[in-house]
Amino acid sequence: MLDVIKVIILGIVEGITEWLPVSSTGHLILVGNVLKPSMSDAFMEMFDVVIQLGAIMAVVVLYFHKLNPFSPRKSHKQKMLTWQMWIKVLIGSVPAGIVGILFNDILDEIFYKPLPVAIMLIVYGVLFIVVEKHNAGKKPSVTKISQLSVQMLLWIGFFQMLALIPGTSRSGATIVGALLIGVSREVAAEFTFFLAIPAMFGASLLKLIKFGFHFTGAEFGLLMLGCIVSFGLSVIAIKFLMGYIKQHDFKVFGYYRIVLGALIILWTIIQTVIA
Template sequence: MCIRREKRMLDIIKVIILGIVEGITEWLPVSSTGHLILVGDVLKPSMSAGFMEMFNVVIQLGAIMAVVVLYFHKLNPFSPKKTGKQKMLTWQMWIKVVIASVPAGVIGILFNDILDELFYKPFPVAVMLILYGALFIIIENRNAHRKPSVNRISDLTVPMLLWIGFFQMLALIPGTSRSGATIVGALIIGVSREIAAEFTFFLAIPAMFGASLIKLIKFGFHFTGAEFGLLMLGCVVSFGLSIVAIRFLMGYIKKHDFKVFGWYRIALGGIIVIYTGVQILLG
């Protein structure tokens, strides 16, 4: 009984750590899924592999609620505090979110299992961390003396939305970072950093709800009481840390570019390659 209680407490601590990792890394362009895979590989929670695969996705619901809370007025087309024009612009924004969500939605539904089987591993995560880290640095250096051509979400055209949606689709590969990919795509076409970050927050709402629903259906909703409690705990922790991470990012990019995240990704990817190589050598 004592051993079982200690094991349960250890799992609670591990879930709290995973919730912290998700809440911080979901909104910073460094790949939350990649970090969850890597941290989970180190922590090795006692839950089943199937549960952990589902947990790493559904825990994002906590992060999503942080966006809903922080941007509720901006997201709400029914707000009595908005004028008729403002309500119309809010509906237009949601239409833009839906359009940009189409590429990732279609590919995610068709190839979700294949992508998980191929790329849900440390080495592919490392490769994508390094690749997109380099892209951040290259793009920010290119944009250093350019003024953004898009400073409002209302300025985004359909071709721009599909371009951003294409980059969000690439984030189905773990290690890419959904926020990182969409921000990279937006920066390439001249969207300002603030709007690129804000729009990627809004794009996350249908993307994460959809991904979570797919994982829950695949898992079958067959939770034990303990598993459900751990899932809810992870979501609550993720929510709290996401509030902090979003506020930090939006304040940070008003004065800085994204290159620091690029260097972080490259460094982390290099560490993972070395770590994976040592594990292979040790057998």
């Protein structure tokens, strides 16, 4: 029963932090270190990634019409634009896809720890504040996904690739990259959601293959529970973020990241001294 409660908490953390630019993986590592579920380290490493499937299904459900090129409610032109959008998503996914396949295990081994997470939280927190101040008063040059060029897509894809380092935040990195080239906050956030579909499905598949699909009944049940909880909270988080950025910028998330990163560093120092 205790592990069920811990998994629900982890699902809540994933659902909220996956779409807010504050690093879901970073939060899961930190919360997991505090909760210390009784499952194996290998299972928890896989769990932290695979429960993202619940989060990504929230995007599919909320944006199903926009993502569906076969919708009978769309005209021929709208269907072609939807296919064009999917091509843009695939182009933007190339950098992270290549690096993730080649170096995923190495990156996890080096950076899947509290201190690197804290450093990346602070670095991108500062970037959010700097970029938003730089863009203050400027009119975005891109207000529709259809206006994104191949060069812009690869630039955004490069920033998504940087998010393979835990603590960076996939949504945070891609949003920062998009804002730097003049993309509006709404388009930056929405395109980030769509980029997550192949990225997170691919990452989950890699982790499942590495784990070997060897689940006990209890482990499978806990994994499904985590996915369901993360789905429900993701729906709420996505709606909140899209409503929030219509009236506000991303600086508050930058300040949050800096404070959290500093607290993690302090906590790590205290733990080291105590040990």
